[in-house]
Amino acid sequence: MSVLEKGLSEEEQLSKFMAKIEAGEKIEADDWMPEDYRTALIKLISMHGISEIMGALPEKEWVPKAPSLKRKLGIMAKVQDEMGHGQMLLRVTEDLLKPYGKTREDLMQDLFKGDLKFHNVFHMATKSWADAGMVGWLVDGAAIITQTNMLNASYGPYARALKRICSEEVFHAQHGEAIIMALTEGTVEQKLMIQECLNRWWDSLLMFFGPASKQTTGSSKQDITMKYRIRTKTNEELRQIFFTKYIPRILSLGLTIPDETIHFDQEKQEWIYQQPDWNEFKEIIKGNGPKSQERLDLRRTSYETNKWVRDALAK
Amino acid sequence: MTENDPINQDYQKAVIELLYQLADDDFIHAFRGSEWLGLAPHIEEDVAFSSISQDTMGHTAMFYRLLEELGEGSADHLAQGRSSIERKNCVLVELVNGPGNYMEKPRYDWAFAVVRNYFYTQAKAIKIQSLKNSSYKPLSDAAVKVKMELYFHLLHWKTWFTQLMTSTDEARKRMEEATERVFAELDGVFSQGSYRVKIVDFGLIEDETILRKLWIQELSPIFQSINLTMPESFGMKHGNGRDGEHTGDLEQAIQTLSEVYRLNPAAAW
Amino acid sequence: MKRINGSGTLWRNRWGDRGGYMVEEAKKTFYEEYEVFSKRTSTTPMQYQFSLLAPNDDMALMMAQENFMRREPVADIWVVKRSNIRKVTVEERDMLQRLDNKDYRTAKGYGYLKKKWRHYEQQMIDEKEILSWGGDQRNDGK
Structure with a gap:
């Protein structure tokens, strides 16, 4: 698809491209880019975008149920932001898809067919109001760590979208913290509710960062994204940052981490922890998670039920 | 006037009654809007619609707080702790968004959403305009604030209404059906219930017949422009919500919106 | 898409890596692309915000503020259909040097x-x- 600049060979284009990103310059949608850069971006950003759209659903389960006027407003704004983040990321993806003639419609169909995956955490069930807090606090906390890792991504439109997204994530984290603290400082039942919730989410949170290497699950896109300066840190480095930032905070609220072995090894300068079941991770991503099909069905039903609206105005 | 003055007591009762109508209307309306979150026909629209639901929930909070100040209990309790027979909202806002549930097979009806939102918001705008001259100062102050946000709500729904009405045959058919359903309950939106005379005599708001007339005046040119006939009269098919008449849809709504709160109404959430 | 030399409507560069004059295949969809600009206050200049998909101008305008300016004051908004923007193509960027x-x-x-x-x-x-x-x-x- 890429059209060569006058007189430059493919190799010359590539070395110009690499020199540009290595100098910290940004690539824009219209610029020449190697095919595998484009495909890596499409894969990464479409998954990120659709994860926001699918990720709105588990939290949305608690939107109409939020237990006070203030919480009703807060969680509406929070889930709205997730949809808004999805909007921006899908726009970035859609512009990258132009050479292939694909549109948002195709992205939605890819999602329904199971070709476009979404993050493992959004395949999980929510069971109590504590989940609304947990998603805002720790799931978004994990997301903030992976997203800030790409704030300087070589692809300009993605970096700019992430900048907008990350500034809104600050509100999300605080919204989550407010819910969590109300529970940890609340009644015995509320404390049990949040501890049970943490126990359920812990493995999913570890999985969120992806496997440490492709040996773990057989595939990993971290190599190519690092080569092209889309991200700078490995999955494991990000997971370790998450531990460092959040473990002390979790413990300070009187919560227990459901992993007796977890500790910081001073000599190795890293957190030692129990690995989650990476086979389960693979199954979840494939669409065999506890709520995968239900959530897809929810999205599909609403998309198809409203098709007449899009048809009506498409003229 | 003193606390125990019978006129003062009567006045306060009328204020409280009207505030319940306004607060419950917006609360249930915003709740139905919040069920749509994530399920609208288009992502960009989903985001815009949610802002409207949030604004409306914000107006709700203002009205419940006025009730709180009059000793009716905490705003959160008033919103979540009252049973369906105690509710004063009109039936139109309580009706479900469509078949299914927001958690499962939501076959929500966008035509109904557009028409209900447009007609309701227009009625609200007319009431708010009248409330700006309310004899109850805290309410007229609140009306001035609410009015600021209604311009966008109204323009947003009017755009959807007129565009879908003038698009495909299928859309027109769906929109006309939705319009009929909304008209069948529209009288309930204007109704001031059994306190009507006092509410009006005390100068809290204009009479419902005037409000209804203004609504017709406002929408007639829009109807004409899209070749739609204004019906001779509206209805109150499932009863008058102002007097506690409601459908099972409201019961379901209250169950959902208070599910967590009811675990422990005394707890901080 | 076919390339026409010299004449024809100006082909609004779709993804910019080709210049030249081409005939645009205009098939309107629900998903038209709009660029959104806004002014924060009456004294600040127009600033680019982001892009959105909408079926027409009015709808694009109805969605613009809440999608990109939910948390900031806005004094004015422009929505511009992307196909109406004549952008500098990649090849034409050479003309920017001096x-x-x-x-x-x-x-x-x-x-x-x-x-x-x-x-x-x-x-x-x-x-x-x-x-x-x-x-x-x-x-x-x-």
């Missing part, structure tokens, strides 16, 4: 006047001085 020899066009090229004015025992009227005239200070003859 030599650094245009001192004659800037104050920098006239810096020597400062010294000359000193000779006439006057101060040079520089940018700082000129922009300070916009205020409502009184003319006291000095």
Whole structure:
């Protein structure tokens, strides 16, 4: 698809491209880019975008149920932001898809067919109001760590979208913290509710960062994204940052981490922890998670039920 | 006037009654809007619609707080702790968004959403305009604030209404059906219930017949422009919500919106 | 898409890596692309925000503010259909380059006047001085 600049060979284009990103310059949608850069971006950003759209659903389960006027407003704004983040990321993806003639419609169909995956955490069930807090606090906390890792991504439109997204994530984290603290400082039942919730989410949170290497699950896109300066840190480095930032905070609220072995090894300068079941991770991503099909069905039903609206105005 | 003055007591009762109508209307309306979150026909629209639901929930909070100040209990309790027979909202806002549930097979009806939102918001705008001259100062102050946000709500729904009405045959058919359903309950939106005379005599708001007339005046040119006939009269098919008449849809709504709160109404959430 | 040399409607560069004049295949969909611009206050300039998909101008406008400016004041909004924007193509970007020899066009090229004015025992009227005239200070003859 890429059209060569006058007189430059493919190799010359590539070395110009690499020199540009290595100098910290940004690539824009219209610029020449190697095919595998484009495909890596499409894969990464479409998954990120659709994860926001699918990720709105588990939290949305608690939107109409939020237990006070203030919480009703807060969680509406929070889930709205997730949809808004999805909007921006899908726009970035859609512009990258132009050479292939694909549109948002195709992205939605890819999602329904199971070709476009979404993050493992959004395949999980929510069971109590504590989940609304947990998603805002720790799931978004994990997301903030992976997203800030790409704030300087070589692809300009993605970096700019992430900048907008990350500034809104600050509100999300605080919204989550407010819910969590109300529970940890609340009644015995509320404390049990949040501890049970943490126990359920812990493995999913570890999985969120992806496997440490492709040996773990057989595939990993971290190599190519690092080569092209889309991200700078490995999955494991990000997971370790998450531990460092959040473990002390979790413990300070009187919560227990459901992993007796977890500790910081001073000599190795890293957190030692129990690995989650990476086979389960693979199954979840494939669409065999506890709520995968239900959530897809929810999205599909609403998309198809409203098709007449899009048809009506498409003229 | 003193606390125990019978006129003062009567006045306060009328204020409280009207505030319940306004607060419950917006609360249930915003709740139905919040069920749509994530399920609208288009992502960009989903985001815009949610802002409207949030604004409306914000107006709700203002009205419940006025009730709180009059000793009716905490705003959160008033919103979540009252049973369906105690509710004063009109039936139109309580009706479900469509078949299914927001958690499962939501076959929500966008035509109904557009028409209900447009007609309701227009009625609200007319009431708010009248409330700006309310004899109850805290309410007229609140009306001035609410009015600021209604311009966008109204323009947003009017755009959807007129565009879908003038698009495909299928859309027109769906929109006309939705319009009929909304008209069948529209009288309930204007109704001031059994306190009507006092509410009006005390100068809290204009009479419902005037409000209804203004609504017709406002929408007639829009109807004409899209070749739609204004019906001779509206209805109150499932009863008058102002007097506690409601459908099972409201019961379901209250169950959902208070599910967590009811675990422990005394707890901080 | 076919390429037409010389004539035809200007092909609005869809993904920019091709220049030239082409006929656009105009099939309108629900998903038209709009660029969104806004002003924060009445005195600030228009600023680019982001893009959105909408079926037409009015709908794009109805969605613009809540999608990109939910948390900031807005004094004005423009939505522009992307296909109406004539962008510089990648090939045309070469036209943006120029030599650094245009001192004659800037104050920098006239810096020597400062010294000359000193000779006439006057101060040079520089940018700082000129922009300070916009205020409502009184003319006291000095």
